[in-house]
Amino acid sequence: MIDESVYPVIELVGLSPTSWEDAARNAINAASKSVWNLRIAEVKELDVKLDGDGKIVAYRVRLKISFKYDDWKTELGWKIPRDSPSSTS
Numbered sequence: 001m002i003d004e005s006v007y008p009v010i011e012l013v014g015l016s017p018t019s020w021e022d023a024a025r026n027a028i029n030a031a032s033k034s035v036w037n038l039r040i041a042e043v044k045e046l047d048v049k050l051d052g053d054g055k056i057v058a059y060r061v062r063l064k065i066s067f068k069y070d071d072w073k074t075e076l077g078w079k080i081p082r083d084s085p086s087s088t089s
Contacts, residue, residue: 007039007066014061020046023061037068 014027024041032038045062 005068007068009064009066010035011044012063012065014063015049016059017057018059020059020061023059024063027061027063028065031065035065035067038065039068040066 010031012027012031014023014025014030016022016026020043024043028038028041042064043061044064047060048056049058049060051057
């Protein structure tokens, strides 16, 4: 049986002077400081920033990142309101 799950998705833009891989890593590292349970990162767009002479000065990557909802409130004993979709009757 497949576990039914719902994952929220956020969009991030990472930047690096060296590569798209580093740009993605920078975005994921920044997100992991405030968002828990990161699951999947999907590259949506790659581009580069150019200087006046047409030389690459930065690599940019646009990512969609999903993460799993965390149940930390109930684990700490918070009460779920009866009219909440998360409560069981």
